[in-house]
Amino acid sequence: MASETGGPVNSTTPHFWRDPRLPFIEARAIEDGRQLHYGRHAHAVFSIGAVTAGQSWYLHEDQRLxxxxxxxxxxxxxxxxxxNPIEDQPWSYVMFYVDDAWFGEVQEACEGxxxxxxxxxxxxxxxxSGLFRDLTGLYADLLSPDLDLLAKHEAALRFFIQVQRTLGGATPRPxxxxxxxxxxxxxxxxxYRSSLTLADICQAANLSEGYLIRAFEQRFHLTPHAYLVNRRIQHVQARLRKGAAIADxxxxxxxxxxxxxxRAFKRHLAVTPGQYRA
Incomplete structure (x- = not known):
């Protein structure tokens, strides 16, 4: 059965949608993001979303928009x-987290x-404007109790075909x-599950500490420690989606x-592990 945590979004509580029958996509929405403050983080999957009301700051690697x-x-x-919010201005958003292997198959179908x-x-x-309209439409379709599994799957396919046709083709700056x-x-x-030291990482990469810190942050936009914590958070997300105990x-x-x-989970994702698992 689908896990549709919360139905209509009507508070600062994040709402997650996921369905084990459609394992390639997860959705998240929030109506009032003024109390949510995200640390710099990265996902292991492709992410796409939209601001549905208000304004916010969008940090993307070395850009602040x-x-x-x-x-x-x-x-x-x-x-x-x-x-993150701009001062105390209300804002809301919808996000999708999509398995990149599944999206890769969509790209192949589009481009042959x-x-x-x-x-x-x-x-x-x-x-x-059309992409925004269809993104919010997909979110409504996924949550709709009136649509069956096939209709939701088709809605996701239609939207990501549109994403590829609208935004694909160009190659990111290498x-x-x-x-x-x-x-x-x-x-x-x-x-990442071990207690790593900077010396461990430097020895594995044959780099000095000073060079590693500078070059690593330039490449990944995170320090080695921040990268390590982010990797651990990704592991926890995957386990929580399968219902694992938080302590485990x-x-x-x-x-x-x-x-x-x-503390780390909420700093990264502005939600507690319990809220995410629910």
Missing amino acids: RIAQGTVVLMNPGAVHAC RGDSRFRPLAPVLSQA ARPSPRVERAAAYIDAH CAQEAGFADQAHLQ
């Missing part, structure tokens, strides 16, 4: 970002390349990765205790 109602925002997997690997989208935002910096990130990815998630992911997880 003021966005308003009707703006669609996009984050490729791993893109560091945060959206014979390659279903996900290709990052270049734009970080769009003012296309990064110039250092193999040793990439090796440092890969080491964190492989050992904290231990598995390498947090000192459940309280440490609670």
Whole structure:
């Protein structure tokens, strides 16, 4: 059965929608985001959303943009970002988190390349009114009790075909990765459940501490520690979606205790682990 936490959005409480029969997509909405403050973070999946009322600040890696109602925002997997209120102005939003392997198949169907690997989208935002209208329409369709599974699946496909046709095709500005910096990130990815030290990461990547900090942040827009915490949060999200106990998630992911997880999770996602799992 679908997990539609909250129905109509009518408070500062984040509302999540997910359905195990459509595992490639998750939705989130908030009506009043004035009390929600996000730290810089990244998702392991493709994310797209829209401001549905008011205005907010949109941080996307090295850009800080003021966005308003009707703006669609996009984050490729791993893109560091945060959206936060402007002073005490009310604002609301809807977000979708989409499995990039599934989206890659949509891209292949649109372009006929014979390659279903996900290709990052270049734009970080769009003012296309049709895209905004259909994004909010998809959210309504997913929550609708009057639509069956097939109708919701088709609605998701139609929307992401439109996303690809509207915003796909261009190639994002290529990064110039250092193999040793990439090796440092890969080491964190492989050992994030352990208690890592800077010396451990430097030794794995054969880099000095000073160079690692500077080059890593330039490449990933996060310090090695922030990257490590973000990776742990991603692990916890995946486990919570499967109903795991919060205390177990904290231990598995390498947090000192459940309280440490609670603080980090809310700092990253402006919601508690319990609210997310609900």
